[in-house]
Amino acid sequence: MVYGVVLASGVGKRMGADIPKQYIEIAGKPIIIYTIEAMLDVEKIDKIYIAVSGPYISYMKELLEKYFDEAQQGKMVIVEGGNERIDTINNVVDCILESYETEKSDVIIFHDAVRPFVTRKILEDSVSGAVEFGATVAGLPAVDTMLCSNDGKRVDEIPDRATIFHGQAPDTFRLEYFIELRNKLSDDQKKRLTGTSQFCTFNNKPIYLIEGDPLNFKITSVEDLRRAEMIVNERKEKEVI
Amino acid sequence: MVYGVVLASGVGKRMGADIPKQYIEIAGKPIIIYTIEAMLDVEKIDKIYIAVSGPYISYMKELLEKYFDEAQQGKMVIVEGGNERIDTINNVVDCILESYETEKSDVIIFHDAVRPFVTRKILEDSVSGAVEFGATVAGLPAVDTMLCSNDGKRVDEIPDRATIFHGQAPDTFRLEYFIELRNKLSDDQKKRLTGTSQFCTFNNKPIYLIEGDPLNFKITSVEDLRRAEMIVNERKEKEVI
Numbered sequence: 159m160v161y162g163v164v165l166a167s168g169v170g171k172r173m174g175a176d177i178p179k180q181y182i183e184i185a186g187k188p189i190i191i192y193t194i195e196a197m198l199d200v201e202k203i204d205k206i207y208i209a210v211s212g213p214y215i216s217y218m219k220e221l222l223e224k225y226f227d228e229a230q231q232g233k234m235v236i237v238e239g240g241n242e243r244i245d246t247i248n249n250v251v252d253c254i255l256e257s258y259e260t261e262k263s264d265v266i267i268f269h270d271a272v273r274p275f276v277t278r279k280i281l282e283d284s285v286s287g288a289v290e291f292g293a294t295v296a297g298l299p300a301v302d303t304m305l306c307s308n309d310g311k312r313v314d315e316i317p318d319r320a321t322i323f324h325g326q327a328p329d330t331f332r333l334e335y336f337i338e339l340r341n342k343l344s345d346d347q348k349k350r351l352t353g354t355s356q357f358c359t360f361n362n363k364p365i366y367l368i369e370g371d372p373l374n375f376k377i378t379s380v381e382d383l384r385r386a387e388m389i390v391n392e393r394k395e396k397e398v399i
Numbered sequence: 400m401v402y403g404v405v406l407a408s409g410v411g412k413r414m415g416a417d418i419p420k421q422y423i424e425i426a427g428k429p430i431i432i433y434t435i436e437a438m439l440d441v442e443k444i445d446k447i448y449i450a451v452s453g454p455y456i457s458y459m460k461e462l463l464e465k466y467f468d469e470a471q472q473g474k475m476v477i478v479e480g481g482n483e484r485i486d487t488i489n490n491v492v493d494c495i496l497e498s499y500e501t502e503k504s505d506v507i508i509f510h511d512a513v514r515p516f517v518t519r520k521i522l523e524d525s526v527s528g529a530v531e532f533g534a535t536v537a538g539l540p541a542v543d544t545m546l547c548s549n550d551g552k553r554v555d556e557i558p559d560r561a562t563i564f565h566g567q568a569p570d571t572f573r574l575e576y577f578i579e580l581r582n583k584l585s586d587d588q589k590k591r592l593t594g595t596s597q598f599c600t601f602n603n604k605p606i607y608l609i610e611g612d613p614l615n616f617k618i619t620s621v622e623d624l625r626r627a628e629m630i631v632n633e634r635k636e637k638e639v640i
Contacts, residue, residue, distance in 0.1 A: 297546050303566035313606045325544035365554045
């Protein structure tokens with residue numbers, strides 16, 4: 159089985175909106191719906207777990223009913239997110255384990271709710287990469303020269319730009335391997351987690367790059383939102399033609 | 400003296416245009432004119448050297464006559480760019496040295512023609528930083544998690560994001576120090592130069608960060624161009640109000 163996970167339990171209300179940003183609408187439809195649609199579009203993905211903070215669970219249910227038919231809804235599971243990233247991940251994994259026996263070939267894809275334009279290629283490459291390597295992350299080659307500075311004042315190193323990548327999402331793992339990595343994390347490491355890539359790095363295990371896409375950007379600012387609107391409007395124009 | 404340098408000798412014709420991108424118009428005015436205006440706006444900057452490739456010299460002259468008054472034009476010098484970055488830099492520095500005696504307090508600011516929205520703060524901080532530290536570069540804290548991979552496949556390191564900065568421009572130096580660094584570069588190093596920051600790093604000399612600005616982005620894509628148009632249009636609206 160391939161389990162898609164949409165991490166949507168953040169409640170940051172930036173960009174002047176009254177709702178967390180994954181619920182802000184682009185061209186009349188919430189960002190998270192585009193993200194779920196992108197996952198639905200990939201046949202390999204059998205189930206889509208949507209991790210949502212408690213107060214938004216009923217709202218999320220309404221959204222799923224509004225935007226998806228029954229067959230599509232049958233693929234989706236809403237899970238309550240936790241206080242910390244690790245709690246959310248645990249809730250999702252536990253929920254999977256309660257419903258299914260794990261198999262060697264199982265894969266879990268962790269994606270950000272606010273990266274709605276993830277491409278089919280990224281999702282498919284992530285799954286096949288995870289099967290081959292155990293763990294993958296989508297990365298995009300850096301365009302700018304990057305400067306390393308430990309104190310934020312003096313530049314210690316200007317690495318070869320070709321060796322630097324922007325980490326996007328998803329992070330994708332063979333499920334059994336992911337559980338193994340999770341079980342090895344110390345309590346301190348669990349507290350310090352900011353992303354699922356660290357399940358590898360904290361365990362000194364490799365994670366492999368799959369090719370990201372500029373379209374797969376994270377919507378965090380008003381400017382990002384405008385860009386997202388332009389993308390959706392252009393797609394609509396193309397559909398009309 | 401403080402010498403501003405606008406590096407505009409690139410002839411890359413991307414973005415479907417027939418002219419190098421620094422000459423593309425935003426709201427009816429070429430990008431490079433905005434960049435020169437930003438430098439003019441900083442009183443500390445005494446002279447503005449504009450490095451242009453041979454075939455564009457007369458066009459550049461016309462642009463300066465069109466957009467600037469005589470007093471402003473009096474501050475500006477057009478210099479022919481060379482084939483390689485190092486040649487362009489040499490031409491500019493030689494041109495300065497032909498006209499002026501250097502002084503300990505002289506500063507040289509190398510800026511990209513296609514970063515038209517460089518702020519006054521960045522330019523002023525660059526000058527005072529160069530006086531204090533010898534060499535500065537504008538850097539913007541990374542927003543994304545950055546991944547280091549030597550082979551582009553396996554992630555070798557995920558550095559603490561707080562230690563990673565996007566290198567912007569300008570690069571700014573005490574002029575005498577810059578000439579000293581230049582004279583120490585080997586021929587091989589000169590060939591490998593892609594930016595002026597490397598005058599420091601190739602010599603194992605430190606370069607210091609000054610705070611960049613998201614506005615100070617490089618226009619390299621059609622999307623950047625749209626963003627630039629939005630910024631200019633918003634500024635015009637504010638002026639009207």
